Amino acid sequence: MDSTVKFELSIEFRDLFREAVENQNESFIKNSLEGIDDADVSALLEEFDSEDSKYVLDLLGPEMAADVINHLDDDTRARFIKVYSPEELALVITDLDSDDAVDIINELPVEEQEKVISQIDDREKEQNILELLHYDEDVAGGLMAKELIKANENWSVKKTIEEIRRQAEKVEKIYSVYVVDEYERLLGRVSLKRIIISRDDTRIADIYDKGIVSVDTTMKEEEVASVMRKYDLEAVPVVNYSGQLVGRITVDDILDVITEAAEEERQLMSGITSDVEEDDSVWMLTKARLPWLIIGVAGGLISAEFMGLFEKDIMAGAWIALFLPLIQATGGNVGIQSSSIVVQSLANPSAFQDMMGKRLGKVFLTALVNALVLALIVYGATWLMNFELAQCLIVSFALFSVVVLSSLVGTVTPLVLNRMGFNPALASGPFITTLNDILGLGIYFYTIHLLVSVL
Amino acid sequence: MDSTVKFELSIEFRDLFREAVENQNESFIKNSLEGIDDADVSALLEEFDSEDSKYVLDLLGPEMAADVINHLDDDTRARFIKVYSPEELALVITDLDSDDAVDIINELPVEEQEKVISQIDDREKEQNILELLHYDEDVAGGLMAKELIKANENWSVKKTIEEIRRQAEKVEKIYSVYVVDEYERLLGRVSLKRIIISRDDTRIADIYDKGIVSVDTTMKEEEVASVMRKYDLEAVPVVNYSGQLVGRITVDDILDVITEAAEEERQLMSGITSDVEEDDSVWMLTKARLPWLIIGVAGGLISAEFMGLFEKDIMAGAWIALFLPLIQATGGNVGIQSSSIVVQSLANPSAFQDMMGKRLGKVFLTALVNALVLALIVYGATWLMNFELAQCLIVSFALFSVVVLSSLVGTVTPLVLNRMGFNPALASGPFITTLNDILGLGIYFYTIHLLVSVL
Numbered sequence: 088m089d090s091t092v093k094f095e096l097s098i099e100f101r102d103l104f105r106e107a108v109e110n111q112n113e114s115f116i117k118n119s120l121e122g123i124d125d126a127d128v129s130a131l132l133e134e135f136d137s138e139d140s141k142y143v144l145d146l147l148g149p150e151m152a153a154d155v156i157n158h159l160d161d162d163t164r165a166r167f168i169k170v171y172s173p174e175e176l177a178l179v180i181t182d183l184d185s186d187d188a189v190d191i192i193n194e195l196p197v198e199e200q201e202k203v204i205s206q207i208d209d210r211e212k213e214q215n216i217l218e219l220l221h222y223d224e225d226v227a228g229g230l231m232a233k234e235l236i237k238a239n240e241n242w243s244v245k246k247t248i249e250e251i252r253r254q255a256e257k258v259e260k261i262y263s264v265y266v267v268d269e270y271e272r273l274l275g276r277v278s279l280k281r282i283i284i285s286r287d288d289t290r291i292a293d294i295y296d297k298g299i300v301s302v303d304t305t306m307k308e309e310e311v312a313s314v315m316r317k318y319d320l321e322a323v324p325v326v327n328y329s330g331q332l333v334g335r336i337t338v339d340d341i342l343d344v345i346t347e348a349a350e351e352e353r354q355l356m357s358g359i360t361s362d363v364e365e366d367d368s369v370w371m372l373t374k375a376r377l378p379w380l381i382i383g384v385a386g387g388l389i390s391a392e393f394m395g396l397f398e399k400d401i402m403a404g405a406w407i408a409l410f411l412p413l414i415q416a417t418g419g420n421v422g423i424q425s426s427s428i429v430v431q432s433l434a435n436p437s438a439f440q441d442m443m444g445k446r447l448g449k450v451f452l453t454a455l456v457n458a459l460v461l462a463l464i465v466y467g468a469t470w471l472m473n474f475e476l477a478q479c480l481i482v483s484f485a486l487f488s489v490v491v492l493s494s495l496v497g498t499v500t501p502l503v504l505n506r507m508g509f510n511p512a513l514a515s516g517p518f519i520t521t522l523n524d525i526l527g528l529g530i531y532f533y534t535i536h537l538l539v540s541v542l
Numbered sequence: 543m544d545s546t547v548k549f550e551l552s553i554e555f556r557d558l559f560r561e562a563v564e565n566q567n568e569s570f571i572k573n574s575l576e577g578i579d580d581a582d583v584s585a586l587l588e589e590f591d592s593e594d595s596k597y598v599l600d601l602l603g604p605e606m607a608a609d610v611i612n613h614l615d616d617d618t619r620a621r622f623i624k625v626y627s628p629e630e631l632a633l634v635i636t637d638l639d640s641d642d643a644v645d646i647i648n649e650l651p652v653e654e655q656e657k658v659i660s661q662i663d664d665r666e667k668e669q670n671i672l673e674l675l676h677y678d679e680d681v682a683g684g685l686m687a688k689e690l691i692k693a694n695e696n697w698s699v700k701k702t703i704e705e706i707r708r709q710a711e712k713v714e715k716i717y718s719v720y721v722v723d724e725y726e727r728l729l730g731r732v733s734l735k736r737i738i739i740s741r742d743d744t745r746i747a748d749i750y751d752k753g754i755v756s757v758d759t760t761m762k763e764e765e766v767a768s769v770m771r772k773y774d775l776e777a778v779p780v781v782n783y784s785g786q787l788v789g790r791i792t793v794d795d796i797l798d799v800i801t802e803a804a805e806e807e808r809q810l811m812s813g814i815t816s817d818v819e820e821d822d823s824v825w826m827l828t829k830a831r832l833p834w835l836i837i838g839v840a841g842g843l844i845s846a847e848f849m850g851l852f853e854k855d856i857m858a859g860a861w862i863a864l865f866l867p868l869i870q871a872t873g874g875n876v877g878i879q880s881s882s883i884v885v886q887s888l889a890n891p892s893a894f895q896d897m898m899g900k901r902l903g904k905v906f907l908t909a910l911v912n913a914l915v916l917a918l919i920v921y922g923a924t925w926l927m928n929f930e931l932a933q934c935l936i937v938s939f940a941l942f943s944v945v946v947l948s949s950l951v952g953t954v955t956p957l958v959l960n961r962m963g964f965n966p967a968l969a970s971g972p973f974i975t976t977l978n979d980i981l982g983l984g985i986y987f988y989t990i991h992l993l994v995s996v997l
Contacts, residue, residue: 098894102627122753126772134894252739260776262717280716284707298577305605316801317581319794321715321776338793339774342800346771349804350886356811357970358875358881365887365901372908376879377915383875384916384941387868394867398860405856408863409849412870413842416979419874420813420838420972424831427812431805432820439553439589446820453827460832461839468843486839515812517875524871539695 096127101134108139116146120434121148125151129158153182156191161362165194173199177206186195186214186232186340192216193224228304228312230344231325231334234258237265238291240274245287247277262322265332266295273324273332275299301326302425304333309348313435320437340346355510358383358504358517367452379517386521390528397532400539407535410482411528417461418489418527419520425450425497426514433511454494477538485534489527496523551582556589563594571601580606584613592625599961608637611646616817620649628654632661640670641687641795647671648679674789682766683759685799686780686789689713692720693746700742702732716779720787722752728779728787730754756781759788764803767796768890807885810965813838813972833974841976845983852987855994861929862990865937866983872916873944873982874975880905880952881969888956888966902953909949918941932993940989944982951978 100119107115120128120143128147130324132140132155144152156179159167168176168191174477176195180188180203192200200220207213215233221230236254247264255261263276277295285294302311314339315323325334350362358379361370394401401407466483474482500519501511513519555574562570575583575598583599583602587595587610599607611634614622623631623646631650635643635658647655655675662668670688677683691709693702702719710716718731732750740749756779769779770793780789805817813834818826849856856862921938931938955974956966968974 096894101894124753124755124773126774130772130892250898251735255735255739261733262776265783277737278716279786280706280710283703283738284710298579300579316794316797317585318579319581321717321793323583338776338797342771342793342797345797345800345804349800349807350552352804352808353811353882353886354758356808357878359879359882363883364890365883366892367902369908369911372883372904373911373915379879380872380875380912380916380945381919383871384868384919387865387871387926388920390867391864391924392927394864397543398864401860401863402857403864406852408856408860408866409846409853410842410985411866412845412849412979413839413881415867415870416838416842416976419834423812424814424834427808427814427825428818428820431808434805437585437821439551439556449824449827453824453831456824456828457832457835460828461835464836464839465843469846472843472847490835491662521871524867528867 095131098156098492101131104131104293105135108135108143109512111142113146115197116143120147125154126158128155129160133160133163140167141170149178150182153179157183157187161194162521164191165501168194173202174206175538176203177208180216181207181212183210184232184234185219186230187218189219189229190213192220200391208474222304225308226304227306227308227325227336228334230308230311231304232338233334235265235324235332235335236261237267237332238277240268240290240292240295242268242291243287244282244285244291245292247282248287251282260322260337262337265324265335266291267332271331273299273326273330276324292465302336303328308344309434310350311336312344315341351510352512355512356515377407383517383521386524390525393525393528394532400532400535406478410485411483411531413465414485414489414531415527416523417486418493418523421454421457421490422493422497422520422523423515425454425494426501426511426519429498429501430511430515433505447495450494450498451491454491457494458490461490481535481538484538485531488530489532492526492530493523496526551585556586559586560590563590563598565596568601571598571790575602580609581613583610584615588615588618592621592622595622596625597966604633605637608634612642616649619646620826623649628657629661631658632663635671636662636664637665639687639689640667640674641685641789642669643671644674644684647675677759680763681759682757682761682763682780682791683789685763685766685795686759686791688789690779690787690790691716692722692787693732695721695723695745695747696751697746698742699740699744699746699749702737702746703742706734706737707946715777715792717792720779720790721746722787726786728754728756728781728785731779754779757791758783758923764889766791767799767803770796787857806965807967810967811970838972838976841979845980848980848983849987853988855987855990859933865940866935866986868920869940869944869986870979870982872941873948873978876909876912876945877948877952877975877978878970880909880949881956881966881974884953884956885970902950905949905953906946909946912944912949913942916945936990936993939993940986943985943989947981947985948978951981 104116104119111230132143135143144155147155156164156167171179176191180191183191192203195203204213204216205218206495219229219231219233234257236251236258238250242250251261251264261279263278264282266274268274275297276299277291281294300314300318301321302314304325304327311323314320321338323336324332325336327333354360354362358376360375360378363375412434460484465486466479469479469482497514502512505511559571559574587598590598599610602610611619611622626634631646635646638646647658650658659668660672662671674684674686674688689712690811691706691713693705697705706716706719716734718733719737720731721729723729730750730752731754732746736749755773755775757768757769759780759782766778769775778791779787780791782788809815809817814830815833818830841906855989917938921934921939924934924937956969959968960966
């Protein structure tokens, strides 16, 4: 009755397992992993070094080994496949869907790739892999698997079921059967549910669903993700330029695309290079963080140089220094807000996007409203803090200008980055905010110079 | 042959369609939407006001209307259902899966909810909705639908197929058939593929897969998402505390959970309250942004007050002011990096998390390394910039302290927020960074006071 009780990975189990590996206790290893999902075995083996992991996988047999390797995180897997010979890797790869196989091959150096592929026995698999290797990793062609079930529109339900039986062995998950014409062009789909509830002699042409959403091999992965999300699809067929069905993308790959895009954005926004995690070494963490910190420090030093030009002004009125944090923090906050709103709308493109001019007009208006409210608050506060009237005016006017300009820069920068092919979230990262800081400083001191002589 | 050509929403089409709605051109409306996916109709109607949209939906019939309303974005839908009477809403809801039905009901005021539910004709649907309303929206119970296909372990494949035929009408997407015992307890699953390729007289008990991953009704939605991602599931069964199968969650709902979590994090990190988008009004945008900006401004004013205490020091040495941006920007950058790494590891919890003490030790070590490198760079740079030796020492020592402290604060804050039930990404937002700014200022001036007397 307890068949659904979930296996729980625990530190205690890991330590027991480590002991078993050290003592080469084969029966413990086999028994304790019996019936465990390969994703859990992967999570466990990520705690072991590559040689020990290979020892365990060799005990579990090639099919399980393939699934476990497929589930490892990218870092561990890259390290891991180094201890496999080309023959062994070819065996692992033969047991995987073509898209997963290509992911592993892509992690090898080019000369290794050829060695592994030449060792694959299954001719069809080899052809599929060679075809998929042509595509970039971040487009539909690079995400799709060749494994899918298709039926000719002229087949009967009976023949289709026979074909499903024949093809099903190679396809792990069937969501629907794709319907093609004699030239392999995609016509539509028919669900397994529909096939099950139809009579044997029904023709596919009479029951298939023509309104099918497909994507092009060249479509960007983020776009594929938004198509699948919009239409609630668990799989989407991929067609080439002549409309021929060449593969399908399943939703589990899209979950990874979306999660990784969110992680990349988080890293860009917080100034961390590369995919670093808390459990990486101090050296890795430092390498990922230090470059961005140095950029920020360089910005700070440039700011110091720049402000050195105004040393006399500062000596004459320390109040100038007092409002530096206010000006800089507000400029930074406004800039990041603005960029973030643009990044959001780039991530959810609408078919009815307003013209750029109208969009920028709205940004400008919002900036003016924010700037006005904040300037009034600061004017009132500085007055209450007993600053001179001229000082209150200068500070609030500088703040007003900084808010308006930071809004515009924060809006335009991600749009430009996006147009140039960079991730627009970079605009919220330390490089752009450092530039913004210097700009804010410039505005502040320019305002002081301008107004001190007038007031 | 062109049956798969995709319908393209365009501004031109929207304008033509608007004209047709104004002129009540029923035949244009019906013909132009013929065969269009409901997600596309939703995207189109989001451009229209609620009365016009209702006019269009009434032409399309109740089933299509239900699907279109289901696909509308939350804002539009909340506005939209106000123009429906309880009877009309009950009709719409009857055509939806129970989870989608409950999402719509949850948007109504409580007294309206009862009116709508009492108008539902389908008794089973009504019961399902009442049951689902008991769960919080952000746990598995609140995400699941009651519609699923189940089979008793003692059935034959033939009987199971008959049952699928009977139940299939109510279930839009079948991924697998769940197998239960006589007490409705979940035993496992059998895939449609397996059913199709098995003989009619095979017993379900002999072919079903016992290693099934299920979730509890009380599991948090983010955790459900990470389970489904880990095990590559397109649907996961939900069980109650007695192990009985009570519903299932499909991957399309999880795609929404993940995307919305990423959006919420982006908003928290950049200081935007509520779910605001570029195409919202200037007033909405201002309302979402201004509160956080005011917090930042308040922080800036407090900084000014605080620095006022050191006015004499600043008058005596303007160099103190020159390095304010350096100290503050670096403190901010380090804090956000640190928080972001913690947020990342909270989002991907590992079964083998190290003890808190060890984790903090590593953070401290990384902070020391970063702080040392940055302090040395600044020491060298200020020396080259011809500052006095004491000044170089003070600035680099202050920077060192700020980096170490900001690392610790940036690491601990998201952990504390998470423990208290808040979203840890708040730690990278303007409120915490404002506090950090003030802390950095305090450290800087404290260092100056301490060292000026010594050096």
